[in-house]
Amino acid sequence: MKRIITALVFTGILISCNSSDKTKAPIQESSITETATDSKSNDINKQLKTIDTDEDLIATALMAAPEESRSKCKVIGYNMAGEFVTMREGDNEFIVLADNPNQDGFNAACYHKDLEPFMARGRALRAEGKTGQEVFAIREAEMKSGQLKITPGSTLHIYYGAKTMYNPETSKVEGAQLRYVVYMPWATSKSTGLPEVPYAPNHPWIMNPGTHRAHIMISPLPADRE
Template sequence: MKNLIVVLFIMGFTSAIGQTEIPSTKSQIKTALYACPEMYQEGAKVLGYNQKGELVTLREGNNSMICLANDPKRDGVSVSCYSDKLEAYMARGRELVASGKGEVEKRDLRKKEIDAGTLMMPKEPAAAYMVTAKKEDHDIESGELKLSKMRYVLYKPYMSGAETGLPTKPSAPGMPWLMDADTHRSHIMITPASGN
């Protein structure tokens, strides 16, 4: 009998560990909007997770901004908002990850598709905003973040350092720089210096 109780306890404990708590729709939307510029928040479309852990539309939008709620399976908190001109690129990345593709394979497949013209990218730089935080700084019930870090990105394929006048590696705190220069995934990175 004791052995049966121990086995049942271990099974229940392991099952509880394996479960991921999915915040309410309201909480997910609030957290996702931390990454959205204030002028776009009211009309931004928000993607997040249902109680099965599937990515769904939590709120329809009426402007050009799409926000992505935190993936409850990830360690810590990471939310983003981006121009709808980047949705094809972002959605394709999510699709490839869901099908089991690794980071290198995902990058290579998207490059082939962009170069072939089957995956559309914006002709002018399009913005994305990311907010990250530690799990302990996130109130899962209310969706509030106590402490977080912001990063801004401007995507446009095949930008070069010479074309933009930007350094191609970080050179000073808070200074914009061009990451993945001369590639299909080139983007201008702007990470505010600590304390700003």
């Protein structure tokens, strides 16, 4: 009888141990997974640095340009001292405008050199204290008179985002993305066949139709936008 009782007790202990092991196993596995995820996140964060030198401004601004053209682009913009300067000379068809370190977020642009008179005129008017509406009206009049010109099809590449940390190995800014502006002065929805609002992510549409600043917009949009 004692042998039977002893066997039953021993069996109960084994069942209890096995049940305990099964309960602990998922917890241990989950802990390992969480640790691996945290480690990966920390590695990514270690790769990022603040844009705090002129060299950083140049490197990140060039991400707005086509990859094959970056090495020869001219770079202009505000340096870390707050001066608007030529940050790097170039000898191809592109001019790159660096992010303004005194403004929130990140915004760099790349455009064909033929657009520089139009862009420079806008900068000069804003420096005079003109409002956005005033800048628009002045350049509209100057385009109509022939004082300013925009070659239809001239493209502006904009690299932008809410954050200002970047990976110095790749020059990519955290969370930044590209949108494109194709200038088509005086174009309309009727003349181009494009809608005046985007219908899907990266769907081209026409903005400022019928004006000197009419342009085709191609912007990344949230896939779930209604």
